[in-house]
Amino acid sequence: MSLDKHEMAALVARDIAPGSYVNLGIGQPTLVADHLPAGAGIVLHTENGMLNMGPAAVGDQIDPDLTNAGKIPVTELPGSAYFHHADSFAMMRGGHLDVCVMGAFQVSANGDLANWHTGDPDAIPAVGGAMDLAVGAKSVYVMMTLFTKRGEPKLVPECTYPLTGLKCVDRVYTDQATFLITDAGVIVRDTFGITFEELSDRLDVPLLRP
Amino acid sequence: MTVTICDTTAEAVAGIRDGSTVLIGGFGMAGMPVQLIDALIDQGASDLTVVSNNAGNGDTGLAALLAKGRVRKMICSFPRQTDSWVFDGLYRAGKIELEVVPQGNLAERMRAAGAGIGAFYGRTGVGTPLAEGKETREIDGRTHVLEFPIKGDVALIGAFRADRMGNLVYRKTARNFGPVMATAAAVTIAQVSEVVETGTLDPEVIVTPSIYVDRVVAV
Numbered sequence: 001m002s003l004d005k006h007e008m009a010a011l012v013a014r015d016i017a018p019g020s021y022v023n024l025g026i027g028q029p030t031l032v033a034d035h036l037p038a039g040a041g042i043v044l045h046t047e048n049g050m051l052n053m054g055p056a057a058v059g060d061q062i063d064p065d066l067t068n069a070g071k072i073p074v075t076e077l078p079g080s081a082y083f084h085h086a087d088s089f090a091m092m093r094g095g096h097l098d099v100c101v102m103g104a105f106q107v108s109a110n111g112d113l114a115n116w117h118t119g120d121p122d123a124i125p126a127v128g129g130a131m132d133l134a135v136g137a138k139s140v141y142v143m144m145t146l147f148t149k150r151g152e153p154k155l156v157p158e159c160t161y162p163l164t165g166l167k168c169v170d171r172v173y174t175d176q177a178t179f180l181i182t183d184a185g186v187i188v189r190d191t192f193g194i195t196f197e198e199l200s201d202r203l204d205v206p207l208l209r210p
Numbered sequence: 211m212t213v214t215i216c217d218t219t220a221e222a223v224a225g226i227r228d229g230s231t232v233l234i235g236g237f238g239m240a241g242m243p244v245q246l247i248d249a250l251i252d253q254g255a256s257d258l259t260v261v262s263n264n265a266g267n268g269d270t271g272l273a274a275l276l277a278k279g280r281v282r283k284m285i286c287s288f289p290r291q292t293d294s295w296v297f298d299g300l301y302r303a304g305k306i307e308l309e310v311v312p313q314g315n316l317a318e319r320m321r322a323a324g325a326g327i328g329a330f331y332g333r334t335g336v337g338t339p340l341a342e343g344k345e346t347r348e349i350d351g352r353t354h355v356l357e358f359p360i361k362g363d364v365a366l367i368g369a370f371r372a373d374r375m376g377n378l379v380y381r382k383t384a385r386n387f388g389p390v391m392a393t394a395a396a397v398t399i400a401q402v403s404e405v406v407e408t409g410t411l412d413p414e415v416i417v418t419p420s421i422y423v424d425r426v427v428a429v
Contacts, residue, residue, distance in 0.1 A: 049237075064239060065383060071237070084389040085390055086389075086390040124301055124302075125290070126289050128312075131315075132315070135333040163339070
């Protein structure tokens with residue numbers, strides 16, 4: 001069976017080493033936080049200026065001055081720290097962040113990422129911190145469905161959408177398989193309800209067995 | 211220049227000229243200096259270039275300024291949001307220019323302006339449409355792109371407390387762009403919840419020292 005978004009999030013969470021400093025992108029990657037092991041000392045960074053971000057705020061915890069990058073009210077944890085935007089992005093751009101998890105429209109076989117703009121003439125482009133994370137985090141993990149709703153692969157030989165970053169993606173977690181992007185090529189680490197042969201057939205990207 | 215503690219927001223925004231570049235703090239509504247923006251709307255300056263992370267949320271704050279047609283150009287990282295209907299309408303009608311800047315470049319370009327850095331090379335955006343036409347250079351085996359400072363004529367920021375010298379402290383993630391914008395504008399105007407006597411803020415926790423602050427108003 002293919003994975004649902006919660007199972008994908010759990011898979012990503014299992015691969016994050018204890019003690020990592022991690023940025024989770026807006027949308028599905030946020031779900032990873034629900035699956036991080038307690039007591040592993042994993043510190044969440046939110047680019048609007050906080051380390052050791054706590055869970056979403058509920059009820060009277062809600063404070064308009066304390067939100068995450070998706071503008072959702074969140075909470076503090078013991079050891080939280082605040083800082084301004086230039087410092088927050090220096091953390092990324094300076095290579096201090098261990099892992100970031102982002103969604104994507106497309107990832108290419110060599111790790112190019114496209115996740116900020118569809119390129120449609122009517123679309124309003126919005127990049128946020130995606131380009132900074134793509135070049136700055138030590139490991140860039142993408143979490144996405146493997147195919148669009150129309151059945152087109154999102155792991156592609158070359159991205160057709162406008163790029164976010166070049167050769168920056170290390171792993172792609174999808175509902176059908178987990179891919180490691182390496183210098184040797186794209187390695188299929190796990191499959192979910194699909195065989196390696198079926199994947200090779202449906203993707204226009206050369207695949208390697210683990 | 212010593213700080214002016216203003217009695218009203220109208221006094222705080224007096225003299226902002228048509229055509230100014232205005233840095234506006236806030237990330238979404240957190241740290242957004244809504245009362246200063248309302249005063250700027252009343253003050254009437256137009257043909258503005260506004261630099262802010264987002265392009266307005268809902269109908270208040272920056273969105274209200276946009277709705278009045280006072281902004282010629284937005285420089286921001288993330289205009290498109292579920293509640294950015296004011297900007298979306300102006301953009302689709304061709305009534306506003308947009309320069310999308312990666313969020314880290316937005317912050318660092320203002321930091322550079324405030325720190326006297328003529329330009330800097332960074333890796334953000336290399337190989338993407340946002341680096342097209344920009345000068346690049348190989349440094350340490352990697353391509354870097356040259357980025358220039360963004361300097362403001364005015365910064366409007368929201369902080370938590372000021373003392374009467376103009377030292378500022380912030381609250382939680384409402385800090386966001388405030389400290390870097392305060393350094394990057396010719397005139398920095400801060401709205402705060404409270405102005406306290408000089409000497410009552412712990413010098414160890416002041417985030418924006420008074421040297422960067424020109425006018426303060428309690429709202």
